[in-house]
Amino acid sequence: MRYDESPPSPESSSSVSPDRRWFTRRSGLAVGAAVLAPTLMAGWVLVQLTTGAGADDARPPRIVMPAAATSPTPASSPSAAAPGAKGPLAGKTVVIDPGHNTGNFKHTSEIDRKVDIGTNLKECDTTGTTTNSGYMEAEFSLDVSRRLRTVLEAKGLKVVLTHEAGTARPWGPCIDERARIGNEAAADAVVSVHADGVSSGNRGYHVILPAKVKGGAADTAKIVGPSRDLGERIGSNFARTTGSAPANYLGSGTGLVVRDDLGGLNLSTRPKVFIECGNMRDAKDAALLTSPEWRQKAAQGIADGIVGFLGG
Template sequence: MRYEDRSQPSDAAPPARPWYARRATLVVAAAAVAPTCLAGWVLTQVLAGAGPDDSRPPRIVMPLSVPSPAPSPAPSPDAATGTGPSTSPSPGSSPSPSTGAKADPLTGRTVVIDPGHNTGNFQHTDEIDQQVDIGTNRKECDTTGTTTNDGYMEAEFSLDVSRRVRTLLEGRGVKVLLTHEAGKARAWGPCIDERARIGNEARADAVVSVHADGVSAGNRGFHIILPAKVKGGGADTAKIVGPSRQLGERIAGNFARTTGSSPANYLGSGTGLVVRDDLGGLNLSTRPKVFIECGNMRDAKDAAQLTSPEWRQKAAQGIADGIVGFLGG
């Protein structure tokens, strides 16, 4: 290539430099400019990265010279005072929906907790002895329940644990109904068919009836009673047998883990799960439902746990955790 001499002539022009001297000067100048251009191009590639539609892995290049990034601009007065647009929430504020915060998946779900028996049943034996239809046969409306050797009633235990479960579930946004609260417009009962009807009419996602057993000493541990597949009269459990077992298994696992109790050593073959077809509360339910016998009130070691408020809180936690797991929370 030929390079043009753009200098203006003068009367006393110095001798012209040889062509190779002029060419060397231009080469040196180009060499001085090239690194700067190359550094700018490399920096552009590093900062830009691949575009959103570029499926190629990003290239890693070593820049010749990367200038220090410019300091971030100080927040504007509007952003600091919250009077204008700002990307950061003010302290203590709740995240907006755009931040990706999700509502508790249990919000709006309904659970019915059925405290077994009633402390007033002992004074209303005639009323609770009346027969009701449980689909497969007829049975007494309710029973008194058992007690510890020191007189602590199963009905007291079941109501206390049920209230604790309610508190725990309501903390997760669940709507919780109790079938009764002794002494509050309910001197006895309700009957077993009414207990089932309360869960059905509430369209409950889960129903749990809380109890404690009353068998001979030496029999220890908890067990979950699941509905059998029955059909007759007003009973048809075909649709709830499967989900009720899932509910029972969830509660059994969480109850054992939370309380440290073992499955019953006197029935259920060590599984803590028992299937029965003679309980009206299960036969007449159209919603997933189980009974839990939390321990044996007639055994001194189990009774020591059942009468402990601290242990009852653990029992409530295990039941609540099982329900939450069943509901997908």
């Protein structure tokens, strides 16, 4: 697992390859022929470093056992909601946070800088993990996030990504900035996409929920309930769509983990969860995480959970 923060060892979690685009074209020859002979038609054309670093914290993350909760109720890459969107999703905004950045490996001094997460100081970001073959968690998280954006935009939602890596964002953003992006967008839901990096044999997904935290700039009292609702919906839809089981190494088989040590959750004022889609260090999970087809299912499952949470 490697999210905006550290992974919990074998009991921890760490807390994405470019999308393929389809397009059509009509050749000049076919167009010319169409003028002379309307029966002619044009055809169409179709057009993944090394081992990941550990936690963003030297000490193991604290995992808080879930307690029953009642559900109450400028950023990069913003998108406009679909024109004429109506119904319960109209005017709603979702912020998607692709875990880590592929450039973090080259900017270790920058991401090692400590930032305030309300309750203590933590590293700005971490590199994230990789599969044994070198496929980066950051590649995975960005790819799934882009696919997720496409699905949500088709539903009429406005979608903001915290970053898209590349030259515009060679490293980061820091965990406090990631939280701020969701807050400033007044997001109706925020989801941080990750994959874990624990030992082989540990498999499955889990969703990380915010604990009730108050300290400095952190106060999660208002988002604990709705975040649990969001996380439960995402977990159940993700399991159904991908066929994945809840993690067998934490969460007691529920696929849900509550944590109080993640800046991305502690500093959020909007309903927010992390999803660890699988374990990159397990060969069976890695085979899924490196599959474009499976990543599309992952994006769909997460999207279905978000839409259900928003009443769509």
